[in-house]
Amino acid sequence: MGTRVGEVTDTTAIVWTRLTQHATRNQDGVVIPGRVKQDERRLVKPTGPVEQLEGACPGAPGRVQVRYGTRADSSDAVVTDGLVAEAANDFISQFKLTGLRPGTVYHYVTEIPGPAGTPKETAYRGKFETAPAAATPGNLRFCVMTCQGYPDRGHPDGHPIYPAMQALQPQFTCLTGDLVYYDNDEPRAVTPRLARYHWERMFSLPRLVEFNRNHSTYWLKDDHDTLSNDSGPGGEMGELTFAEGQRIFRQQAPMADGPSYRTFRWGRDLQVWFTDGRDFRSKNKIPDGPNKTIWGAEQKAWFKRTVKESTATWKVLVSPTPLVGPDRANKSDNHSNANFAHEGQELRDWLKANVPDNFFVICGDRHWQYHSVHPETGLREFSVGAASDEHAGGSKGEDPRFHKFHRVRGGFLSVTLKADGAKSRILVEHRDVLGKVVHTWDAERAV
Numbered sequence: 367m368g369t370r371v372g373e374v375t376d377t378t379a380i381v382w383t384r385l386t387q388h389a390t391r392n393q394d395g396v397v398i399p400g401r402v403k404q405d406e407r408r409l410v411k412p413t414g415p416v417e418q419l420e421g422a423c424p425g426a427p428g429r430v431q432v433r434y435g436t437r438a439d440s441s442d443a444v445v446t447d448g449l450v451a452e453a454a455n456d457f458i459s460q461f462k463l464t465g466l467r468p469g470t471v472y473h474y475v476t477e478i479p480g481p482a483g484t485p486k487e488t489a490y491r492g493k494f495e496t497a498p499a500a501a502t503p504g505n506l507r508f509c510v511m512t513c514q515g516y517p518d519r520g521h522p523d524g525h526p527i528y529p530a531m532q533a534l535q536p537q538f539t540c541l542t543g544d545l546v547y548y549d550n551d552e553p554r555a556v557t558p559r560l561a562r563y564h565w566e567r568m569f570s571l572p573r574l575v576e577f578n579r580n581h582s583t584y585w586l587k588d589d590h591d592t593l594s595n596d597s598g599p600g601g602e603m604g605e606l607t608f609a610e611g612q613r614i615f616r617q618q619a620p621m622a623d624g625p626s627y628r629t630f631r632w633g634r635d636l637q638v639w640f641t642d643g644r645d646f647r648s649k650n651k652i653p654d655g656p657n658k659t660i661w662g663a664e665q666k667a668w669f670k671r672t673v674k675e676s677t678a679t680w681k682v683l684v685s686p687t688p689l690v691g692p693d694r695a696n697k698s699d700n701h702s703n704a705n706f707a708h709e710g711q712e713l714r715d716w717l718k719a720n721v722p723d724n725f726f727v728i729c730g731d732r733h734w735q736y737h738s739v740h741p742e743t744g745l746r747e748f749s750v751g752a753a754s755d756e757h758a759g760g761s762k763g764e765d766p767r768f769h770k771f772h773r774v775r776g777g778f779l780s781v782t783l784k785a786d787g788a789k790s791r792i793l794v795e796h797r798d799v800l801g802k803v804v805h806t807w808d809a810e811r812a813v
């Protein structure tokens with residue numbers, strides 16, 4: 367299942383590793399094909415042990431450590447304390463690296479220490495780059511992806527967006543929710559073991575392993591990778607509860623026990639916010655009103671305070687769900703839907719009043735790409751689109767009141783910052799699944 371690196375700041379990072387019984391996924395296991403049909407929401411479990419399924423990666427107990435430094439040959443490397451991988455933590459260890467140098471490429475090796483402290487030959491290598499210090503002019507690129515199905519991934523080795531993103535060498539990437547589909551992809555994750563199987567099967571695909579070992583990622587959850595469609599606190603699907611889904615996501619994401627909403631500074635010119643749309647939400651179907659919420663009071667206060675305090679040239683919210691849309695009229699799950707109109711308007715109005723010039727939204731969740739500008743508030747939003755063409759769909763079509771760009775295909779987003787004397791330039795590019803640019807928006811701003 368490789369390694370993951372997350373929550374990277376200018377001086378810290380988390381390295382994630384999982385010990386497995388075998389060096390490779392169960393490539394010859396039983397394939398459970400396809401998506402769950404909408405009219406047969408079955409709660410059946412597959413017969414036989416999960417380990418026999420295609421893509422399963424049963425865990426193994428042991429002790430793991432991380433060796434890391436700035437040289438590829440590890441000659442300046444230091445070693446963390448060992449952590450114990452065991453069934454209680456799904457054989458997952460998360461190492462918090464501290465005291466790193468800003469704007470620096472780090473090479474790391476996860477390894478099982480030998481009896482006398484000498485590493486065995488199970489060493490597994492990767493790299494990542496720390497954020498520049500807050501005063502450093504921004505010259506960097508990041509990518510954003512969302513919504514990856516398994517049967518409709520478009521290539522046996524994993525979604526074509528992964529090699530396409532890798533070719534761009536992003537400093538970091540946002541995995542913006544719906545990273546597995548517990549309820550839509552067979553077998554439905556009606557037990558915690560089947561939920562973990564979804565992560566094993568997806569993230570052991572060779573292209574995902576290769577990307578995640580060499581690029582840091584920020585992980586956001588949405589409904590399908592927490593429990594089920596439009597899910598929220600209190601929900602359940604068979605034996606899997608929403609609370610267990612929250613716990614499993616936090617274990618799978620390289621984010622240890624940190625908060626589910628957070629913000630990161632990448633040099634002088636960029637600050638990104640990652641919000642959580644699942645943990646604090648009201649029930650979707652209750653009547654809308656001033657107390658109905660997706661973010662919850664605490665997250666909302668944190669968001670407004672930190673956006674206001676930020677001195678970054680560009681401020682970017684990466685949200686698992688839209689704030690602008692437009693979305694299908696029958697949906698009731700996000701800030702662009704009528705059922706959350708109060709909070710949606712509150713946020714858009716606040717952003718117009720406080721950061722009208724240098725703030726925009728990048729959202730996941732919707733399975734089509736768009737660039738929208740909210741007609742009343744001018745809030746700008748870029749929808750990333752599904753991770754494969756096969757997974758795209760759902761839009762009711764272009765709406766000239768909102769859309770600058772609209773495309774019902776898969777792909778991802780790249781954002782590039784360039785410092786040019788006293789100015790900073792930002793370039794947002796929608797890309798198709800192979801990385802070809804299909805839409806561009808850019809802006810310039812004095813720093």
Ligand SMILES: [Fe+2]
Nearest residue numbers: 513544731732
């Ligand atoms: Fe999705």
